Amino acid sequence: MRKKELPLACGIALVYLVALYWLSRDYTFFPFLLGAVGLLSLITLLCYGFDKRAAARQAQRTPEKTLHLLAVAGGWPGALIARPLFRHKTRKQPFTGIFWTTVLVSSGLLGSFLLLEQTAAARDWLDVEALQWRFFVQQYLSA
Template sequence: MYNLNFKYFFIYILIINLIGFLFMYIDKKRAINHQFRISENTLLLLSILGGSIGSFIGMYKFRHKTKKKKFTVGIPLIFIIESFLIMQII
């Protein structure tokens, strides 16, 4: 039972991080093309929901939101807090 739950948790983390990464890419492209953007709150929410690694990698891969403190400090901080919480559960 424990292994099954861990499997689903791992799949969830993989998917939410992929979404965080893709949203950074999509928002960067929309910014370049002066199109409707993904809100900063949505990008941060994805990090809070477990996508902080994907969002962080996307930030630096696409050089997007790297001048905004709420992202350069916030996303790594979210990752640290989430890592701590996961370690408490495991």
Template sequence: MFLPMILSAITYVVYALDKHAAQTGRWRTQETTLHLLELLGGWPGAWVAQQTLRHKSRKPGYRVAFWTMVLLHVAALGAWLWTRR
């Protein structure tokens, strides 16, 4: 139960650091890294970061990839739960 919350918090922080880097012209976090964090379970934190920080919320290609990661995560969780019954 705690792992998804930790992953979401980590993902939110990574988004915030990337937003700050974008604003200050510093090294950015790769989008593949952000998507991996989302896929591993940090997608709720990513969604909150997109809404509150207004980061990565306007790029259509990124949003499609984000929602794909959410669907893949939910499908994997559903498959895992299905096999455990």
């Protein structure tokens, strides 16, 4: 394992999160979006760690489908960091190819949602919902 893989993975994840912030910063829902991606990434990273530990102990493993599902749901930055961090699932084919496909699909879907004219109504709806949650939390905290 090359020593440069972990800093590179962290850099790619950071660039992705900055790009996500930049694309969604004008919407009320952006803190929820960044929080969801961050939480999914943390859960995915932990699942990779638990799977690596289970592999070393020859215990029950996390199914690869689960790892891919978490990645495509938005947790791929955590998976990207976990792979070199735990030295896990870095060379195994076809896992690596499927992993990079989940990165492209997840990023493409989220980018399309944030950029395409056809999804403007959905973004507006999500903005209203986020605004209502924000007001609810503010009222709850001020009471």
